Structure formats: structure tokens, C-alpha cells
Amino acid sequence: MKEKKLNIRTAKKLIFICFSMFLFSFALIPLYNIICDVTGLNGNTSNLKEKVEAYTETISTEKLNVQFISHQYNGEKLVFKPSEFEMVVSPGKVYSTVYIATNKTNSNIVGQAVPSVSPNEAAKYLKKIECFCFEEQTFEPGKVVQLPLYFAIDEKLPNRIKTITLSYSFFEALNVSKKD
Amino acid sequence: MSLIKNLIFFIASMSVFNIAQAGWLDLNMTEGVTDLSQEVFGLHMLILWICVVIGVIVFGAMFWSIAMHRKSRGVTPATFHESTSLEFLWTIVPFVILIGMAVPATKTLIKMYDHSDSEIHIKITGYQWLWQYEYLNTNVSFYSKLSTPYNEIYNKDTKNINYLQEVDKHLVVPVNKKIRFLLTSNDVLHAWWVPDLALKRDAIPGYINEMSVVINEPGIYRGRCAELCGRHHGFMPIVIEAVEEKEYEEWLANADKVKSSDVAKINK
Amino acid sequence: MSSVVKDEHHDEHPSGIMRWITTTNHKDIGTLYLWFAMIMFFIGGLMALVIRSELFQPGLQFVDPQFFNSMTTMHALVMIFGVVMPAFTGLANWMIPIMVGGPDMALPRMNNWSFWIMPFAFSMLLSTLFMDGGAPAGGWTLYPPLSLQTGDAFPFLIFAIHFMGLSSIMGAINIVATILNMRAPGMTLMKMPLFVWTWLITAFLLIAVMPVLAGGVTMLLTDKFFGTSFFNAAGGGDPVMFQHIFWFFGHPEVYILILPSFGVVSAIIPTFARKPLFGYASMVYATASIAFLSFIVWAHHMFTVGMPLAGEVFFMFATMLIAVPTGVKVFNWVTTMWKGAMTFETPMLFAIGFIVMFTIGGFSGLMLAITPADFQYHDTYFVVAHFHYVLVPGSIFAIMAACYYWLPKWTGNMYSETLGKTHFWLSTIFVNLTFFPMHFVGLAGMPRRIPDYSLQFADYNMIASIGAFGFGFAQLIFLYLIIKTIKGGTKATDQVWEGAEGLEWTLSSPPPYHSFNTPPVIK
Numbered sequence A: 001m002k003e004k005k006l007n008i009r010t011a012k013k014l015i016f017i018c019f020s021m022f023l024f025s026f027a028l029i030p031l032y033n034i035i036c037d038v039t040g041l042n043g044n045t046s047n048l049k050e051k052v053e054a055y056t057e058t059i060s061t062e063k064l065n066v067q068f069i070s071h072q073y074n075g076e077k078l079v080f081k082p083s084e085f086e087m088v089v090s091p092g093k094v095y096s097t098v099y100i101a102t103n104k105t106n107s108n109i110v111g112q113a114v115p116s117v118s119p120n121e122a123a124k125y126l127k128k129i130e131c132f133c134f135e136e137q138t139f140e141p142g143k144v145v146q147l148p149l150y151f152a153i154d155e156k157l158p159n160r161i162k163t164i165t166l167s168y169s170f171f172e173a174l175n176v177s178k179k180d
Numbered sequence B: 001m002s003l004i005k006n007l008i009f010f011i012a013s014m015s016v017f018n019i020a021q022a023g024w025l026d027l028n029m030t031e032g033v034t035d036l037s038q039e040v041f042g043l044h045m046l047i048l049w050i051c052v053v054i055g056v057i058v059f060g061a062m063f064w065s066i067a068m069h070r071k072s073r074g075v076t077p078a079t080f081h082e083s084t085s086l087e088f089l090w091t092i093v094p095f096v097i098l099i100g101m102a103v104p105a106t107k108t109l110i111k112m113y114d115h116s117d118s119e120i121h122i123k124i125t126g127y128q129w130l131w132q133y134e135y136l137n138t139n140v141s142f143y144s145k146l147s148t149p150y151n152e153i154y155n156k157d158t159k160n161i162n163y164l165q166e167v168d169k170h171l172v173v174p175v176n177k178k179i180r181f182l183l184t185s186n187d188v189l190h191a192w193w194v195p196d197l198a199l200k201r202d203a204i205p206g207y208i209n210e211m212s213v214v215i216n217e218p219g220i221y222r223g224r225c226a227e228l229c230g231r232h233h234g235f236m237p238i239v240i241e242a243v244e245e246k247e248y249e250e251w252l253a254n255a256d257k258v259k260s261s262d263v264a265k266i267n268k
Numbered sequence C: 001m002s003s004v005v006k007d008e009h010h011d012e013h014p015s016g017i018m019r020w021i022t023t024t025n026h027k028d029i030g031t032l033y034l035w036f037a038m039i040m041f042f043i044g045g046l047m048a049l050v051i052r053s054e055l056f057q058p059g060l061q062f063v064d065p066q067f068f069n070s071m072t073t074m075h076a077l078v079m080i081f082g083v084v085m086p087a088f089t090g091l092a093n094w095m096i097p098i099m100v101g102g103p104d105m106a107l108p109r110m111n112n113w114s115f116w117i118m119p120f121a122f123s124m125l126l127s128t129l130f131m132d133g134g135a136p137a138g139g140w141t142l143y144p145p146l147s148l149q150t151g152d153a154f155p156f157l158i159f160a161i162h163f164m165g166l167s168s169i170m171g172a173i174n175i176v177a178t179i180l181n182m183r184a185p186g187m188t189l190m191k192m193p194l195f196v197w198t199w200l201i202t203a204f205l206l207i208a209v210m211p212v213l214a215g216g217v218t219m220l221l222t223d224k225f226f227g228t229s230f231f232n233a234a235g236g237g238d239p240v241m242f243q244h245i246f247w248f249f250g251h252p253e254v255y256i257l258i259l260p261s262f263g264v265v266s267a268i269i270p271t272f273a274r275k276p277l278f279g280y281a282s283m284v285y286a287t288a289s290i291a292f293l294s295f296i297v298w299a300h301h302m303f304t305v306g307m308p309l310a311g312e313v314f315f316m317f318a319t320m321l322i323a324v325p326t327g328v329k330v331f332n333w334v335t336t337m338w339k340g341a342m343t344f345e346t347p348m349l350f351a352i353g354f355i356v357m358f359t360i361g362g363f364s365g366l367m368l369a370i371t372p373a374d375f376q377y378h379d380t381y382f383v384v385a386h387f388h389y390v391l392v393p394g395s396i397f398a399i400m401a402a403c404y405y406w407l408p409k410w411t412g413n414m415y416s417e418t419l420g421k422t423h424f425w426l427s428t429i430f431v432n433l434t435f436f437p438m439h440f441v442g443l444a445g446m447p448r449r450i451p452d453y454s455l456q457f458a459d460y461n462m463i464a465s466i467g468a469f470g471f472g473f474a475q476l477i478f479l480y481l482i483i484k485t486i487k488g489g490t491k492a493t494d495q496v497w498e499g500a501e502g503l504e505w506t507l508s509s510p511p512p513y514h515s516f517n518t519p520p521v522i523k
């Protein structure tokens, strides 16, 4: 009978490990997001406003190219495009550009633009000061809307990166289901 | 055992019959047409030969042992069961060999990740089940999908030599210029793969991936979607045509003009 | 294998089907697991033959591409979760209590449950074949967003995976408890047979990673039905995140499928070489380091998702490191054979076949670790060739070797050596005919999971299909041989094999219903 108790105790310990590993799998999600924020693992940039003054003090003489592209999941309903393809920028300085959206349907389109940066490592150095991607957008029928974007490149950007591409994918709200 | 005999005969006769066809000779990775694809091929061959040499030594020892140390030869089994020096040796030696492989591999990888000084930027979008190519900073944008007729797929017509690797519109690029591809997807994961360029990357919805290439020789290079993407995963090939720069400029100017008439529908 | 149990306890147990449903005996449950694996082996094999028939020639001949994708998906799920894992659990059930000198498994009632969940889970999985929208067709890796396009089958798939996971976790808990608590006095850890050692490590891997898979597929389920966005970019998720979770489970899973085979081969080689295993301690350490490394190499399945350079380099190095302990094992086996006095009965043939072909799979694995080259290999038939070499002439051959090795012990009857050898040679010839040409078509540029291909791949695909049918039919010999041996034959001695060592050979053949009621004396 002593053996039986021992067995049950072992089993309990192992079930505890199991249970923690199950919880760990869910903990992987925030963990992954933190790792992505730190390393730019997946090219996801923060959807949060960055402080402006931090990036206006030192302006580097380095020049690099920033490219703008877009992808919309239903091109026949909404045309969503950058106004310019490429911009030469100096790290540390604030720049602005606009994306242009045209609703070709007869009803409102609600949705959100999700940013992605390539190369992935550059993601954390691209600071968005003001961006239409911070909130959901509503496009009225037939209207052409200009969506402004203010950004700066952190001067800590590694030297070898000479071109950064910022891509926005526009998702309609039907598919957008906010997590928490 | 006659089954085996028949089978060997069958295979032998088949190979004599078909030996002229290219299929039997497609044994190895392509060397490709870029500096990097040739480096990748070099790495592949290096590792292959290292494996072959190790294999010959290990299997050689084993088969020697199988031939010589069998009970039917009346041998008495030895009793040794450990040797620290021997075990140390075969931990360290593979380790050194591995470093020998890792160093050139890392060098090549670093080159593959260098996309600087690209002159042409093309956005590739995967759809179920075709590709879209957008020449960034121009108005040229088109869909490219399988052009093999259904009758060939369903065995009603003879299959042409480019069966399942032909598309309605080629991706045209110039040679000797660095081209940067930006890759994304409209629906599920796809992977854009052209063996001759040693390029393969996943297309992920909502995210962009990049890769770059300098093609050394003009020609038509064929590739395929490499990530399972649903019913027609096997039917979304890639054809990329590398031409001289002047020809490319002409093509681009023309493509820009006809662009408005091009409203390729997504094939569902 | 009802003839297995003929002893004084028999009349105390319900007979007929109820005996098998209510049994808590480790041998009965081991037998159930092994038969379950056998049935699933033929079901999964039939699926493979559907795949190989369609790929016999270019063009679509037999099945719809969607059904083809279902076949590749189901074939993988059935073979991994329904064949290799239950077969090893069956072997563990049968052999581990005997090998450590215990009376039974530590938690017999749970043992009964962990088996009977399996048929339930697999009925659920296989029933999806008849559902609207077809069986799951997004690959066994279940990558979203494609897997989320599955029809009615989706929740059944997820719950089937949950139940399979539950079953293997319960099995693993039982095995760990048995090994830690049920050993006979004097059976120290470093005296345990390697099969016990490899299973102990495997069980810990199972306990650590099956819950992670459960978590991952649960997230898929909530993404599909409850509007979460774990893997959906539109809601701030990342489809690649699933791949990280999946392979965090998936890579240790690969070792779950192979480590017990190392134990089996380490038991068989010394027996037939009549010489002790070379480097027992280094075998244990090598197994442990493989298990440890398996947790830090997962992203080598994802070199093409576009990780940063540093990530690619790290996972390349870590993956290459696995070659070191794996190499140690192969060298140890060869050295065990060296200067032995070998005979080549069927188990030995399968074990040697295992070493040779598993090593070939190991070599292609090393090639796949080289990131720049992997860009060319990834998701091609080269990968298919690689993992079939480690799983079929690897794990499956080891399971067959184990069956031949212990069958006389289990049944009390000797099997037919001629049939066994025929089975071995046919299997070996056809397995190579099937999988070796896959290296070539993969290198030539054929992606995996496609129902149709361009003409340059035709010849080798035809060979592979012929090989697959040959291999499939050769397995009927195995089935026939096992049934024949259970029914009767020359009586086996208790020792069975001249050079065999270990507690299982001190028991009668077949062994008594309760293995060691009085603990054996360990030298």
C-alpha cells in the first residue's frame, strides 16, 4: 500500500507538469509578442503612439529609403494605396506621408490597417508618431480619403539596413475581432 | 523470389526504354543561374560528400564486422564494452566536422540576407491559387496563373513538355540587376519557390517577407508553390523570364500601356 | 493473443470481450495497444497507397485533389498517433514492468483508460472522412489559416487530437511512475535496460510537449469558432506563431517517435552479437542530450518563414549539434557488433536494417539542417524521403524487430524464421524502392503534398509507387506470421535467444499473468 501512495504521488507531480505545460502554451503568445517587440521577429510594429520629442534632437546624416506598399483583401470594393512609393529619409527626423483610400461600393466599409515591416529587424526602429492604423477606419461610399502617417526612423537603426518597406494590409471589420 | 526477379526485369526494361528522357537524369539539385544558387549547390555537394565518406567508413566497418565476426566462423565473442578514449574521439571528431560545415553555410546565409542596393522591387502576392506580381513604382501589375489545359490534366490530351509548369503571364525581369521581392498572401500560406534562383520564402497573410536575387543568365526558369495551400496547391506554378535589360525596359513600357485592360479574375 | 494468458488467475477474470474491456493487466493492455497499432498500420497504409496510386503517373486519375490532401493529412495523423506511438506504448506496457522486475504497471486502472480512449479518438478522426467538406486536408501540421478552412470535420479533428494527447499523457505518466517506483530492489537506474531508459526520457518528453499541442489546437478551435485572433493578422495575431507552438511540440515529438527504437536496437544487437552493449553510460547520456536539444531546435522546420538572420543561424547550429549524440549511438552499435559472434535471426536483421537506413535518414537530416541548402530542400520530396527513412525503416523496423524479438516470449511459440526473413528482405527492398527515389525528385524540384506533377518527375514517382505497393503487400506476411505464431508452433524456451540477457528471459514463455510477484534478485 505504501507503493500505491508513492505511485499516486508521482502521478500527481507529473499531472502538475502537464498542466503547467498546457498553461505555458498559452503563455507563449504574450511571450512571442514580447520577443517580437524586442527583436522584430515577425516585422510587426507597435500599434502605439511613440513620443515625438525623443526623435527630433539628433538628426543623423545617414540617408536611407523608406518604401510604402499596401494590400487590401477586397480590391474591388476598396482601393487602398500609398500616395508615394519611396522616400529618402534621415534617421531621427519626423516625416509624413499619406495613404489614399477610395470606397467603390454603396455602403460604409469599416476596417483596420495592419502594419508589417521588412526587413523584420527594422520593425522596432520605425517609430510611428501618428498613424491611421491606430484605430478603426470608416470609409463612406464613393469618397476618397487621405490617411496621414507621421513617422521617424530611430538613429539606432543598424547601418547595414538601407531600405525599409512598410506595408499595410487592410482588413474589413467583419474579419476584425479584437482580442481583449 | 520470382516476384523480385520480375520486378528487376521490369525496372531494367523501363530504364532502357526511357533513358533518353530527361527524367532519369534529374537526380540532383540544380546549380541554378545565380552566384548564390551556385554557392548553395556547392554547400549541398560538400555536405553530401562528407555524409558519403562518413557512411562508407561506418557502414564499411559494420559490414566487415558482419562478414568476419559471425558465429558460423567459430569466433569467440570479445567482452569489451567501453573505451573512454574511443568515445571521446567520436564525440570530438564529428563536432569538428560540423564546424567545418557551419562556417561556409553561415557565410552564404549572410549573403542571402543582404538585400541592399536592389534596383527593382516586385511585390508578389499569393492567392488560392495563383500569383500576383506588382512592379513597385510602376503601374504594372498582373496575375499569373496555370495555363495547362484541363484536358491535359484529366488525361484526355497528350501532356506537353511544360505540363503543370506553364502560366499565362511570365514574370519578366532583367539579368544582372538586383531584384528585391516582397512577398505576402491574400488568404492562406503559400511559398514562392524557383529552384534555379535558390529562392524560397513563405507568403504570409498580413505580413511581408523579402528576398533578393541577381540572375546571371537570360532564360525561362520554372518554379512552384511549395507550401500546402489547399485544393489546387499543385497547380500554381511560377514562370520567371530573365531578359537583357533593354528588352526588359521595352517589355515594361508595353506592359504599362496594356495594364488597364488586364483584369484577370481570380480562379476559384 | 488470447493464448498468451494461461494461468491460475484466468478464471477470476471476465472472459470474452469483457475481459479486454475491463482488463488492468499490463500484458493484456500491451497486447491491445499492439493490435490497435497493427490495425491502424493497415488503415494508414491504405491511405498511403491511395496517394501512391494517384502519383503513379502525371495527370489526375483516381481522386480529387481535395481528397488527396485529406489522404496525406490523415495518413500522417494515423501513422504517427495511431501506429508508432501506440506500438511503442504497447511494447512499454508489455516489457517495462518485466524489465524492472515489477508485478505490473504502477497505475493499472489508468492504464486501462489510456488504451480505451484511443479507439474512441480514432473513430472520431476517421469518421471525418464521411463528413461534409471532407476529412481534414490542411496537412497534419494544421497550419492556419488553411486548417481553418476545414469543414464540419474541424471540431472532430481537434477533439480527436485532444483525446490522443490525453491517452499518451496518461500512458507516459504510468510509465514514469512504473520506472521510478516499481523497480525490484537492486535495480538501480544505471542498471536498467536501455529500452527502459529511452522510454523514461520519451515519457518525460510526452508529458512536456503533448499539453503544448493541446494548447495550440485549442487556440485554433477558438480562432475558428469563438472569434479569437491568436493566429489571425487581422486581429493582431500571427499565423507563424502557430508554427512556433506546433514545432515546439513537433520536434520533441519526432524524438518521441524514435527514442524507444534506440532502446529496442540496443537490446537486440548485444543479444545476437553475444557481447555486451558498448558504451552503456554514453548511450544514456546521448539519449538525454538528444531529448534536451530537441527543445531548442524547433524552428528548423520553419527556415523559410522569414526569421531574422540570427534566428536562422542559431537554429542551424543547434540542429547540427544533434548529429553528435546521434552519431555516438550509431558508433556504439557498430562497436557492439565488432568482434562479437553474430547470428542473423530476423530481429537482428531488422535491427541492422534499422541502423543502416536510420543513418541514411540521419544524413539527410544533417543536410536539411544547413539553412541555405534547406531553402532548396524545404517542403520538397527530399524532406518526405528524409522523414520516411527515419520513420519507416527507422521506427517501424525497430517495432518489427521488437515484435520478432519478444514474440516467442509473449506467445510461448517460435515464429517461422523463413517467413520472418522473407518479410525482412521484401520490406527492405521495397522500402528503399519507395523512398530512395524521393530524394531525387525532391532535389529535382518536386514539392510535397501535390496530387499531380510535371513530366520530369514521372519516372521516379512510378518506381516509388511500385515500391509502396510491394512494401504494403509484404506486410501481409507479417500479419500472417503473427497470427500463425499465436495459434501455435514450436515451443519456445524461457531463454529463447542464446545471447539474451535481462529479466524477461528469466520468466517462463509465455510469462505468468503477474510478472514478478516476488521481486527478482538483481546481480
Ligand SMILES: [Cu+2]
Pocket (backbone or CB within 6 Å): B126, B127, B129, B189, B190, B191, B225, B226, B227, B228, B229, B233, B236
Ligand atoms: Cu500556394
